[in-house]
Amino acid sequence: DTGVSQNPRHKITKRGQNVTFRCDPISEHNRLYWYRQTLGQGPEFLTYFQNEAQLEKSRLLSDRFSAERPKGSFSTLEIQRTEQGDSAMYLCASSSSEESEAKNIQYFGAGTRLSVL
């Protein structure tokens, strides 16, 4: 059983470019979360999918950010017109729906570290 997989692990881009990250959750998990973690801070919630439906988005997710989970399996997070303030680690987590949303254990990937020059 593989864990949560995120690609790429590192991304360096120039300001103004678009970037896309991919997350492959644990295969039987239908809940998927994106978080952002800046240096010295804990992860902050960005968005949540149950199957292909995006059920919640944080205020942190500006109009330049978009996330999709087209077939309820993998998910992508796109950032358009990147800014230096977007530099962070982007973490994906998945969980099963066997328990309540509050109770479920989220399993995290190793993240994609974005550096915007």
Next chain:
Amino acid sequence: AQKVTQAQTEISVVEKEDVTLDCVYETRDTTYYLFWYKQPPSGELVFLIRRNSFDEQNEISGRYSWNFQKSTSSFNFTITASQVVDSAVYFCALNAGGTSYGKLTFGQGTILTVHP
């Protein structure tokens, strides 16, 4: 709104010392879950323990133990006889369910360094 505070930014100990990581939380929900995660240098958050708001029994797992006190809104984590491999960033997190769709609210993390 939920909030988690880990007042200790960094802790440094020598191997075999015991160390306690503090976590204080705030929530208005009566049903909630608390978690501890470990983040080694590789970056992946590793789940350690989950506790629900109705179960105040302390828990021990090998060298790890957790003390949940609802009266002080604290969920502290103790490592006994620390080892170099315990060096990592440790996060406490709260999940209050309700309309939050299961999103975790994390503390700022505590960097633990265990010296040989």
